[in-house]
Amino acid sequence: MGSELGNSPMGNLSKRERWLLKGGRVIDPVNSRDGAFDLLIDGDRIVRVGRDLPVEGGVSVVEVPAGLVICPGLIDMHVHLREPGQEHKETVATGTAAAVAGGFTAVACMPNTIPVNDNAGVTRFILTKAAEASLARVYPIGAVSRGQQGEQLADIAELKEAGCVAVTDDGRPVATALLMRRALEYTSMYDMPVIEHCEEQTLKGDGVAHEGFHASALGLRGIPAEAESIMALRDIALAELTRGALHIAHMSARQTLDAVRWGKSRGANVTCEVTPHHFVLTDAMLGAPTAYDTNVKMNPPLREAADRDAMLAGLADGSVDVIATDHAPHHYDEKRVEFDHAPFGITGLETAVSLCFDRLVHTGVVSLSRLIELLTVNPARVLRVNGGSLSEGAPADISILAPDMTVTVSAAAMRSKSRNTPFDGWTLRGGVAATVVGGRSVYVDKNAMLGHCG
Amino acid sequence: MKKDLLSINDLTRDDIYLILDTAEAMREVGERPIKKVPTLRGRTIVNLFYEPSTRTRTSFEIAEKRLSADTLNIAVATSSVLKGETLVDTALNIEAMAPDMIVLRHASSGAGHLLSRICRSRIINAGDGMHEHPTQALLDAFTIREHKKRLDGLKVAIVGDLLHSRVLRSNVLLLTTLGACVWVSGPATLVPRGMDQLGIRVTTSVDEAVADADVIMMLRIQQERMQGAYFPSIREYFTTFGMTRERVARAKPDVIIMHPGPMNRGVEIASDVADGPYSVILQQVANGVAVRMAVLYLLAGEPEVAD
Amino acid sequence: MPVVMDADRMGRTLARIAHEILERNRGVDELALVGIRTRGVPLARRLARAIFEINGHEVPTGALDITLYRDDLMRHAVGPQPLIRKTEIPFSIDDKRILLVDDVLYTGRTIRAALDALIDFGRPKAIQLIVMVDRGHRELPIKADYVGKNLPTSLSQSVQVHLQEIDGRDEVEIQES
Numbered sequence: 001m002g003s004e005l006g007n008s009p010m011g012n013l014s015k016r017e018r019w020l021l022k023g024g025r026v027i028d029p030v031n032s033r034d035g036a037f038d039l040l041i042d043g044d045r046i047v048r049v050g051r052d053l054p055v056e057g058g059v060s061v062v063e064v065p066a067g068l069v070i071c072p073g074l075i076d077m078h079v080h081l082r083e084p085g086q087e088h089k090e091t092v093a094t095g096t097a098a099a100v101a102g103g104f105t106a107v108a109c110m111p112n113t114i115p116v117n118d119n120a121g122v123t124r125f126i127l128t129k130a131a132e133a134s135l136a137r138v139y140p141i142g143a144v145s146r147g148q149q150g151e152q153l154a155d156i157a158e159l160k161e162a163g164c165v166a167v168t169d170d171g172r173p174v175a176t177a178l179l180m181r182r183a184l185e186y187t188s189m190y191d192m193p194v195i196e197h198c199e200e201q202t203l204k205g206d207g208v209a210h211e212g213f214h215a216s217a218l219g220l221r222g223i224p225a226e227a228e229s230i231m232a233l234r235d236i237a238l239a240e241l242t243r244g245a246l247h248i249a250h251m252s253a254r255q256t257l258d259a260v261r262w263g264k265s266r267g268a269n270v271t272c273e274v275t276p277h278h279f280v281l282t283d284a285m286l287g288a289p290t291a292y293d294t295n296v297k298m299n300p301p302l303r304e305a306a307d308r309d310a311m312l313a314g315l316a317d318g319s320v321d322v323i324a325t326d327h328a329p330h331h332y333d334e335k336r337v338e339f340d341h342a343p344f345g346i347t348g349l350e351t352a353v354s355l356c357f358d359r360l361v362h363t364g365v366v367s368l369s370r371l372i373e374l375l376t377v378n379p380a381r382v383l384r385v386n387g388g389s390l391s392e393g394a395p396a397d398i399s400i401l402a403p404d405m406t407v408t409v410s411a412a413a414m415r416s417k418s419r420n421t422p423f424d425g426w427t428l429r430g431g432v433a434a435t436v437v438g439g440r441s442v443y444v445d446k447n448a449m450l451g452h453c454g
Numbered sequence: 455m456k457k458d459l460l461s462i463n464d465l466t467r468d469d470i471y472l473i474l475d476t477a478e479a480m481r482e483v484g485e486r487p488i489k490k491v492p493t494l495r496g497r498t499i500v501n502l503f504y505e506p507s508t509r510t511r512t513s514f515e516i517a518e519k520r521l522s523a524d525t526l527n528i529a530v531a532t533s534s535v536l537k538g539e540t541l542v543d544t545a546l547n548i549e550a551m552a553p554d555m556i557v558l559r560h561a562s563s564g565a566g567h568l569l570s571r572i573c574r575s576r577i578i579n580a581g582d583g584m585h586e587h588p589t590q591a592l593l594d595a596f597t598i599r600e601h602k603k604r605l606d607g608l609k610v611a612i613v614g615d616l617l618h619s620r621v622l623r624s625n626v627l628l629l630t631t632l633g634a635c636v637w638v639s640g641p642a643t644l645v646p647r648g649m650d651q652l653g654i655r656v657t658t659s660v661d662e663a664v665a666d667a668d669v670i671m672m673l674r675i676q677q678e679r680m681q682g683a684y685f686p687s688i689r690e691y692f693t694t695f696g697m698t699r700e701r702v703a704r705a706k707p708d709v710i711i712m713h714p715g716p717m718n719r720g721v722e723i724a725s726d727v728a729d730g731p732y733s734v735i736l737q738q739v740a741n742g743v744a745v746r747m748a749v750l751y752l753l754a755g756e757p758e759v760a761d
Numbered sequence: 762m763p764v765v766m767d768a769d770r771m772g773r774t775l776a777r778i779a780h781e782i783l784e785r786n787r788g789v790d791e792l793a794l795v796g797i798r799t800r801g802v803p804l805a806r807r808l809a810r811a812i813f814e815i816n817g818h819e820v821p822t823g824a825l826d827i828t829l830y831r832d833d834l835m836r837h838a839v840g841p842q843p844l845i846r847k848t849e850i851p852f853s854i855d856d857k858r859i860l861l862v863d864d865v866l867y868t869g870r871t872i873r874a875a876l877d878a879l880i881d882f883g884r885p886k887a888i889q890l891i892v893m894v895d896r897g898h899r900e901l902p903i904k905a906d907y908v909g910k911n912l913p914t915s916l917s918q919s920v921q922v923h924l925q926e927i928d929g930r931d932e933v934e935i936q937e938s
Contacts, residue, residue: 475844
């Protein structure tokens, strides 16, 4: 990681106290800014934002090449860092390295570790590891129930106090309506959202792919879309009952999106997220180009074109609040098995930004400003963390993005420990030029920052 | 032809006819006093069966031996799979001994596709999960052609557990490719999504399906399906979907009754139908050897050079 | 393309061979004709008819496909396997004098394959070989007992026997490859 900082213009930045980010297009929806602005950074804070700021003594200047976009640090609120317990897939160190390479200054990590993050000990362990790695910020998400077993609530107050920003039993739904009700009521005391993996388990059964034509043709057991939407409806009704904060994770089905719209129209405190693979891919990938590719197996599964298009429409019209990757690394050996036996999940941190640019911005589905809302403003709001803006006094968490950079996805070159991505070899337009966390540049693409967008 | 036979989709119409025509010649070998030709002498074929099977495995073994190939049968017990080697490791270990072909039967759909990406040996799919069983469909087509002299324009009714049947999927693909009019029928709980997009007629009325049919093909019903609440009881299944003499009477007078086996008498098919004059079930088994000989022979040459 | 035998010539040659067969073989009852696919088959049938016209005796006739016995399968072939046609020998060959019939005798490998195939069908008393054309260049110790025409050729040439039943005309021609 140090090598990228070597001779680049952002080279020895970590030693600099004050520096000026000049040029580049600053897009900061919270402060209604979109244009040529300079940012003055002092230590770990942004101290001034304005047009053509004067260069004072002792301030280093970083000229941002034309065409690059400067925005509040991106936040991925759905990431599996796998540590403690499954370090062969990923660690906090490698996961946060992948995050900053992907342009993310912060990630929220899921509690389905081994042991489960249902107590302060595990939470503090994760935070310690994050501090050691000193790359992206890590916001742990704690479990709703002890051991994620769905019986008793976990010690949620303790989790919050230790540093958790939300709770979830992700990997599974909250087991019963009663438990979900209690979770929503309880977390409302601490201003934390309950993040829900919507899945009616008896309908899901032993399914491995979306129940539709492609799964039928390939002889794969299906998971109907209603397995997701039924649970979403249950949870939204409970959110209305309790006035708790519900966030629906990795939404995949158009029926679920309709449920979210219904809930919002009735004033329920519900937000939702979509992963890049769910607005780019469909279940046709099960058969081609590689039949039974386990890098196309995730939960919730890739659905039909109509669902993918509904997600795009929701991203455009504001019904979808957040884009989050559900980064789920798995070791190569675990995925090199029969489709039935492969674990669900694909990586996402290092492909998200390129997919967002290529398939949302350049296709005209959303504006750059809206994309930034989806990738940082809204996640910060849902998680109630300090981020999502480039205000004076805010932490200097900055993402510098290159909307026109040509990126060829290479699984082998990724910083994540795992290679399970269906996008290997894809050529996309848009990428990451640099990532700054707390005033330190933790990732730099030399070519991009020197103005060669390749 | 492609390197592997994993699905009927790997075969063009011409390939299918070539296999059927070659099977005719292969059948004659089985009628000689010395049922052997030296064609695959020195070739090694591994029968890697992860699911128990008497019929298919024996059929392949006889076919291989009639072509003078060296056969190796590996029957993998389920428990050793769960405890031990992955499919990929097993296959790579076998590959190290340089077999020419691997005939694979496995409980997971797509197992053959996984191996074909890893192995240089030719892979013949002898049944993968719920996906396909190509040689079964080929021998079914061979049997139909033997009796009806053609396939295009025939009404073929396939009845039973459509959802879990690999025989169904292969047969639908093959029969539609050759121009037959395919009707499938089963309880609504056992109809896979999207069936109607395959160019066939789907009905939950077995009487409608078999009306004026030239061919009736019965699929096995697994007794365990009652646990998954797919239908209430064997008794009710037999009454509503079982092939009885009365139902057979709705078909054409020269209808043929087929079944891939093994049969559940009194569940999907009545005994008097299975043993009756229209049944060609045992001929299917006999034809299986000739068809598999044809497939082994045709796949044993060098694969066509791809551009 | 030089034509080395026309229809008339071929007809007289087959008649001559039919007489030779009867001359050399005492017991007509023991005889059976087996044509090697593809063009050996119509030749065998014509010989059977010629023999019938001479002495009223019907010689049983069969067709043998030797593809499965070839020694060059799966060696250099790039592309699909050669097509197999059915073998039809509707009589027992045990204790018979088999007259194997082929159109062109060249390296002798086809005949070797035919001998292997026939042995699998039973135990004939004797096997004799009839060919329309012997073009030389034997690679195995095989000789024909009855030859229509000896035709010295070079390796770069090929000999085509055209038959009415298959090609619509009776003609033997030599082609340069």
